Amino acid sequence: MQYFANPTRFMKLTQRLGPLFAAATVLLFGLGVYFALFFSPADYQQGESVRIMYVHVPAAWMALFCYISMVIAAAVGLIWKHPVADLAAKATAPVGAAFTFLALVTGSLWGKPMWGTWWVWDARLTSVLVLFFLYLGYIALNSAFDDPTRGARASAILALVGAVNLPIIKFSVDWWNTLHQPSSVVRLDGPAIHPSMLWPLLLMAGAFTCYYMWVLCLRVRSEIIAHKVRALRLRQAHGWE
Amino acid sequence: MKRKHRRFVFVATGLAILFVAAALILSAMKESLVFFHSPTELAEKPELADKRLRIGGLVETGSVERGADAEVRFRVTDLENAVPVRFKGLLPDLFREGQGVVVEGHLQDGVFMADEVLAKHDENYMPPEVADALKKSGKWEHMKKTFERSGEQSGEQSQDSKY
Numbered sequence: 001m002q003y004f005a006n007p008t009r010f011m012k013l014t015q016r017l018g019p020l021f022a023a024a025t026v027l028l029f030g031l032g033v034y035f036a037l038f039f040s041p042a043d044y045q046q047g048e049s050v051r052i053m054y055v056h057v058p059a060a061w062m063a064l065f066c067y068i069s070m071v072i073a074a075a076v077g078l079i080w081k082h083p084v085a086d087l088a089a090k091a092t093a094p095v096g097a098a099f100t101f102l103a104l105v106t107g108s109l110w111g112k113p114m115w116g117t118w119w120v121w122d123a124r125l126t127s128v129l130v131l132f133f134l135y136l137g138y139i140a141l142n143s144a145f146d147d148p149t150r151g152a153r154a155s156a157i158l159a160l161v162g163a164v165n166l167p168i169i170k171f172s173v174d175w176w177n178t179l180h181q182p183s184s185v186v187r188l189d190g191p192a193i194h195p196s197m198l199w200p201l202l203l204m205a206g207a208f209t210c211y212y213m214w215v216l217c218l219r220v221r222s223e224i225i226a227h228k229v230r231a232l233r234l235r236q237a238h239g240w241e
Numbered sequence: 242m243k244r245k246h247r248r249f250v251f252v253a254t255g256l257a258i259l260f261v262a263a264a265l266i267l268s269a270m271k272e273s274l275v276f277f278h279s280p281t282e283l284a285e286k287p288e289l290a291d292k293r294l295r296i297g298g299l300v301e302t303g304s305v306e307r308g309a310d311a312e313v314r315f316r317v318t319d320l321e322n323a324v325p326v327r328f329k330g331l332l333p334d335l336f337r338e339g340q341g342v343v344v345e346g347h348l349q350d351g352v353f354m355a356d357e358v359l360a361k362h363d364e365n366y367m368p369p370e371v372a373d374a375l376k377k378s379g380k381w382e383h384m385k386k387t388f389e390r391s392g393e394q395s396g397e398q399s400q401d402s403k404y
Contacts, residue, residue, distance in 0.1 A: 027377070041368035041387045042368065042369070043360055043366050043367070043368070043369075044367055044368060044369040044372035046362065046366075050366060051253045069271040073250060078252060079249045079252055080245055081245070090348070112334070113333075113361050114334070114362060115333060115335075115361065115362075116332070116333030116334075116335075116336075116358065117357075117359055119278065120359070121276075122276040123274055152374075153348060158254060160252065160255070161259060163256070164259055164260060164263040167260075168263075168267070169251055175262070175267075175271075175274075176274045176275050176276065177275040177277050177278075177279075177297060179276055179277075179343055179353070179359060179361055180379060181361070181362055181363050182364045183364060184364040184365070184366060187364075192363075192369055193364075193366040193367070194366060194368060196368060197366050197368075
């Protein structure tokens with residue numbers, strides 16, 4: 001990890017990795033959408049509405065995955081003062097917020113026809129809404145300081161505290177009675193979902209993950225460049241050149 | 242100890258304390274975080290009956306009666322106890338006998354007057370043909386697990402597959 005803390009090396013690496021992730025995103029997304037819309041069967045209970053799952057579930061997974069990545073990056077930035085880690089955490093937040101928003105909206109659209117309601121305050125839905133607010137709070141706090149280093153430190157602490165919410169989201173459906181059903185895929189006794197529906201779901205999840213990696217490369221690169229520009233401007237202003 | 246080691250220990254202990262605190266708070270709030278109660282809980286705790294509440298269970302097979310003016314009567318069961326429910330209004334598409342349901346309302350003379358009926362489906366997804374095949378081979382478990390009270394009193398009822 002020390003190795004990639006060097007921004008120059010990171011730039012070199014992501015110059016090649018970025019386009020790779022972009023290509024993988026397009027490929028997996030194309031396959032995933034094709035399988036999800038044309039190849040996978042309708043559900044025995046939910047009929048065609050089950051296809052919302054192929055967007056909703058990967059988006060919800062990514063909402064959690066992005067937060068875990070953000071917490072790890074924020075902790076590394078806080079403890080070891082790696083400059084790239086702070087930037088990675090900052091770059092992840094809006095992506096995670098977007099995935100969380102997507103999960104909430106698609107869940108709502110799915111809930112109306114199936115459950116008979118757009119929204120209920122059960123433990124799963126409420127804890128995911130809290131996750132969305134955590135992302136927004138992180139973004140706001142990160143940009144609330146004139147000095148980016150202080151913003152990174154304050155928001156890293158918020159991210160770490162918010163990590164308490166992650167196990168609550170994951171296990172809310174097991175710990176308490178909720179309207180939301182328990183996990184279908186990530187569970188001890190194997191997936192409770194037919195392989196013909198599991199494969200498109202995993203393809204879409206792969207596409208979403210590659211998309212995140214691609215956007216992360218782009219965002220961190222632009223952050224590094226922005227920092228260089230800032231440093232140059234500072235030097236010019238002080239006449240150090 | 243170097244400064245980064247000190248920071249690491251600080252962050253790690255801080256997080257550990259935070260997680261323990263959250264676990265304590267959540268276990269203390271266990272009762273109020275549930276979205277619905279089971280018919281058995283309602284039978285065991287009469288103090289629940291005074292408030293507005295939600296009851297979750299399966300729509301008992303053969304219990305649905307449709308009255309005049311879009312009124313529906315059915316029984317919600319957790320396979321141990323059942324509560325008669327009366328509801329007037331639009332039912333969700335997934336509402337059917339043997340299906341999971343959460344009703345919101347209040348208890349009046351032993352009858353639950355619901356003003357909202359939500360369908361609760363389980364975590365199993367499969368094509369219709371597979372569902373039919375499972376039903377034929379008698380391996381059909383459906384939602385029973387969800388509403389059975391955490392396996393403590395699962396008697397012979399869990400064996401029969403009526404639907």
